[in-house]
Amino acid sequence: MQLPLAITMGDACGIGPEIIASAFLRDALPGGFAVGDVEVLRRAAALVSASDHALLPVARIERPADVAGVPPRCLPVLVPPGLPAGLAARPFGRVDAAAGAAAAVCIRHAVALAQAGEVAAIVTAPIHKEALAAAGEPYPGHTELLQAEAGAGPVRMMLANDELKTVLVSIHVSLRRAIDAVSTASVLETLRIAHAAARRWGQAAPRIAVAGLNPHAGEGGLFGDEELRVIAPAIEAACREGIDARGPFAPDTVFMRARHTVDHPGEFDIVVAMYHDQGLIPVKYLGVERGVNVTLGLPFVRTSPDHGTAFDRVGSGRADPSSLIAAGQMARRLAAG
Secondary structure, eight states: OOOOEEEEOOOTTSSHHHHHHHHHHTTOSTTEEEESOHHHHHHHHHHHHHHHTOOOOEEEESSGGGGGGSOTTOEEEEOOTTOOTTGGGSOTTSOOHHHHHHHHHHHHHHHHHHHTTOOSEEEEOOOOHHHHHHTTOSOSSHHHHHHHHHTOSOOEEEEEOSSOEEEESOOSSOHHHHHHTOOHHHHHHHHHHHHHHHHHTTOSSOEEEEEOSSGGGGGGGTTOSHIIIIIHHHHHHHHHTTOEEEEEEOHHHHHHHHOOOSSSOOSOSEEEESSHHHHHHHHHHTOGGGOEEEEETSSSOEEEESSOOOTTTTTSSOOOOHHHHHHHHHHHHHHHO
16 A cells, blocks of 8 residues: 655645645545644635535544545544644634744654655645744745755755756745855756756656856856856766756746647756746746645655645635645655656
8 A cells, every 4th residue: 555645734824724625625635644733624624615515524543544544535634743722713814923833843743754654755735934934933934944854965946847847056045145056066966956856756867957047048158157157067067977967058948948748848857947936937837736846855755736825815715726736646656756
């Protein structure tokens, strides 16, 4: 029997519990369970049940293996120790320190389960960075918290769908700091992590394109020299290590060249982008509901939906679980190797 998927509930005041409930109502995450607060998830189940005119029971489990005894279209919930009380009474759509603290507790517990070999992978529902900060957490987001909890080395964020995969050199920092973070060492490290991850999921020789930092990839130094001085040496070093890295290419065209469709096989398997928005905008433009966030470099598989807490939509019971379902499916594929 496959190990189950641990799905953290995310921010209790956000859309996470609803998309989890909606996915389980559709029986779209078989062999999964939620890590979270039972009453919060019962509240979410009631919302989606009313919207879909169907019933979603919620069952508390004590350990991941108990998922095997839960029937389809029932939401199993494992409650981690240390959750703040009264989460289900917190209002929707507001930054709440208790919700931030609860999100962190769920993530830490899921990591412990993954490290103990009790789950196949972790799928994380959206958290709110302000709520996390209000709870006193020192990490700006999932990626950094997961890295710290796992005791992992360098990690990178990948955003992917069935047409495009992008891996980022820097993540949640200001644009000014992101530019400063582009160094030969950081680009080379990103290439190594992307190459190793792609090989683990079955690509023997992944083709990696590297985007430039400046317009037109610097135009030979006319618009900036980072491509010549920093990025090209990293690509050359990666090639010497047997990594199929190419570029740097103009950022305004490389993503189109890498995009894979039925009518247009992509030239590359992965694009390494220099900063957050450079890499994420192209993937999100193709459809937020299809995008999946993957953390590369962890000792376990972690995916998440490509959207935030949707404070403006929470509470309607009509949340679209497509991206969460895609994250669960990708987690299964990556965990299978």
